[in-house]
Amino acid sequence: MSTVTETAPRTGAVPDRSGTAGHPLAGTGALFRFALRRDRVRLPAWVLATLLFTLASVNKATQMAPDDPQKRADMVKTLSGPAMLAMTGPEHYLSQLTPASALSLMMLGYGAILTGLMSVLTVVRHTRADEESNIAELVRSGVVGRHATLTSALAVAASANVLLGLLLAAALPGAGLEGATTGGALLYGAAHTVIGLVFAGVAAVTVQLSAHTRAASGMALAVLGASYGLRAAGDVGTEAVSWVSPIGWIQRSYPFVDDRWWPLLPALALALVAAAAGYALSTRRDVGAGILPPRLGRPSATEALTNPVGFAVRLHRGLFLGFCAGLLLLGAMYGSILGDVDDMLKDLDDVREALAKAGGTLVESFASTVMLVVAVVAALFVVMAALRPRSEETAGRVEPLLATGLSRSRWLGSHLVAALGGGTLVLALGALALGLTGAASAGDGGLVAELLGAGLAYAPALWVTGGFAVLLFGWAPRATALAWAVPAYGFVVGYLGKLLDLPGWLNDLSPFGHVPQLPASDMRWTPMVLLTLVAAALIACGVAGFRRRDLDAK
Amino acid sequence: MNASTTATPSAAPSTPAISVSGLVKTFGRTRALDGLDLEVATGEVHGFLGPNGAGKSTTLRILLGLLRADTGTARLLGADPWHDAVALHRRLAYVPGDVELWPNLTGGEAIDLLARLRGGIDAGKRAELIERFDLDPTKKGRSYSKGNRQKVAIIAALASDAELLLLDEPTSGLDPLMEVVFQDVILQAKAQGRTVLLSSHILSQVEKLCDRVSIVRLGRTVQSGTLGEMRHLTRTTIEAETDGPPTGLEELPGVHNLRTDGDRVHFAVDGAHLGAAVRHLSGIGVRSLVSHPPTLEELMLRHYGDELSELGHTTSGAPSGTTADASAGASADAAAAEGSAR
Secondary structure (H helix, E strand, C coil): CCCCHHHHHCCCCCCCHHHEEECCCCHHHHHHHHHHHHCHHHHHHHHHHHHHHHHHHHHHHHHCCCCHHHHHHHHHHCCHHHHHHHHHHCCHHHCCCCHHHHHHHHHHHHHHHHHHHHHHHHHHHHHHHHHHHHHHHHHHCCCCCCHHHHHHHHHHHHHHHHHHHHHHHHHHHCCCCCCCHHHHHHHHHHHHHHHHHHHHHHHHHHHHHCCCCHHHHHHHHHHHHHHHHHHHHHCCCCHHCCCCCHHHHHHHCCCCCCCCCHHHHHHHHHHHHHHHHHHHCCCCCCCCCCCCCCCCCCCCCCCCEEEEEEEHHHHHHHHHHHHHHHHHHHHHHHCHHHHHHHHHHCCHHHHHHHCCCCCCCCCHHHHHHHHHHHHHHHHHHHHHHHHHHHHHHHCCCCCHHCCCCCHHHHHHHHHHHHHHHHHHHHHHHHHHHHHHHHHHHHCCCCCCHHHHHEEEEEHHHHHHHHHHHHHHHHHHHHHHHHHHHHHHHHHHHHHHHHHHHCCCCCCHHHHHHHCCCCCCCCCCHHHHHHHHHHHHHHHCCCCCCHHHHHCCCC | CCCCCCCCCCCCCCCEEEEEEEEEEECCEEEEEEEEEEEECCCCCEEEECCCCHHHHHEEEEECCCCCCCCCEECCCCCCCCCCHHHCCCCCEEECCCCCCCCEEEEHHHHHHHHHHHCCCCCCHHHHHHHCCCCCCEEEEEHCHHHHHHHHHHHHCCCCCCCEEEEECCCCCCCHHHHHHHHHHHHHHHHHCEEEEEEECHHHHHHHHCCEEEEEECCCEEEEHHHHHHCCCCCCCCEEEEEECCCCCCHHCCEEEEEEECCCEEEEEEEEHHHHHHHHHHCEEEEEEEEEEECHHHHHHHHHHHHHHHHHCCCCCCCCHHHHHHHHHHHHHHHHHHHCCC
């Protein structure tokens, strides 16, 4: 009878008899399969989204390289403007402008951001996030080697990146993209794989540094952002700066132009060095701890924090600053091309027609369309901030607060001050960035005030958006996600409505539809006053609802 | 704090601190409270006992004006907990069972925030409590363990001058050392004449701290009184060694679970019949006698016994006093808690 061996627990993962139980990589295979299972939806979604995003740009790339030599020369001129290069890649792609090289120019940078994001989030999810939630402790107590977790996380990220590279290489030659050679497509795919590996390696380091998931992914994403920023700066100015950035390296493999493979080598080396550093650092820390000491804070609160509005502002601060940065960038991006709008839209008759409906000059109507985008982004902040009370409630953090001398309406009101006030500031900042850069690129100083005013005209629409969120919070707290419908609908109807010739009443349903489209149209005060009144009514009604309902417990 | 005060510092305030009667609260189809009654006198520490899901937290949330009762009345410090919520909150402090903190605020900031929104904090007391509970106030909320989060809420509540403390299983994440500190601090608060409603299922804690207890089950109060009163209503366990064979006990009323082994006898007897049983034993001649009052576990088990038998546990209803049995009772109690939480 071999009962003894039969009853021994069977760890399918790490068969004892193979003698690997003491190995630092013991259990990697099982962890890898487990991680793949956990990510069975998420990773395929990332890979497919990146693939489809690329394929969806084939059409645009073809338009960017028109057959007519004169038009193509014009396009080269437009694309070689500094604002365009900052958003795309090195100018060398334009030396042989074909649909395929246009795709490389336009998409390789964005592809790098997507694969970088995917890799960072994947590695962090399977390492630091598990450690922070104490899953790792349970796993590591099993027959699992010291390096098994990190190895399986990197293997998962690498698999996804290799798969994406292969899919891109296979799909592009058959996608109807002129000039897409098989060799070029292979390089294009490999560039994605390699840049993904680089950021997986970066994440392998940052997860060792901080004990917190957010900080670990934040640091890795900061490296990603800095890489993109450096390559943008280098592509506009001194090329040497681009050579500091791994994204700059892979862009300089020039798929469909020069098809050179060697720039991928330093990137691959960086990926390996970073991963090795991650392993080395991981042996110098405890499970659950980080190399960097946890950041400590104040032992007691400032006066400002213990005031309800000050406290709400503190809670919204991170989101607010993020949106400020985003809208500054967005405004500056559109503003910097405002002067070239006439040239850029010369051949796009349907867009010109759509813009003309707003009235005014082409620059003005373009600016007013951009302003809608700025306003919708600011409205996203308003919705997120106005729904913060709900997430505080379901997280169980409101109960102790409302058990103090703080009344419900004051608590909710202080969050609204942060949401609506912050949203208005974010909006103004985006409009100001658009105005300043627009004035510079169009050489018209009057645009600054004009565009700032145009942006602020959207403020009452933002307040209505926030008011609707509060109404839901007060009366239908389980349906607060509906608040997202307002900016989504406003964007679809306002932005696409002109292109698609939608009936006017669809536009009237959106608060953004009632805002005078400055500077293309004239100012009308009535809708502004009405929108403000509607916002006030929604807020009053929402607060009243919250005052009479039960608080949801965690 | 040396208690040179009389046994009950303020013995005769006319209104009770908490007075609840016939409270009903439903959530959809679940009837969380089903006519609950609760009376807490000013200055007492009142234990609020029952397993998870019995309705303790719901009652506390109604008392805080966070939930509105369907029917029934609740008065807190002589006022209405829903309508006068804010005014009442300045006079009370609350520690939730599941303390959630803001991830990017330090513990010290959270203490100040909660305490100042209530109306102020005693800096000296704050420092003393932080020291005693051994809390690092510079750490961010996201890095605190459950126990440390609870310490934050306990310190914020106790550093105030609130006259009423509502504590909802406040120590479920604390280690035994901190549990001792907690009990000490609560006794201090009691000596200052504060009223405490302590919801708990740590029975030893309740036995140590509470003047009176209320036991709730399925949203109703099944028993309320001092521990002494409750014990009187239940059985006492007797273990004795007699001079001769202990015969005749089986004929006495109120005697249960009789076991004899030579000259040794072991039985349980109802409170009302204890005297007769002891007289009978002394008639035979007693060499040694051990009597155990019922533990709180056994009091609880009386009310949850049927759920235990549903779970396949056998409860004779006979409390036995040996330590081994008592700990078995404690684990059965945990099982009862689980059973009713389903």
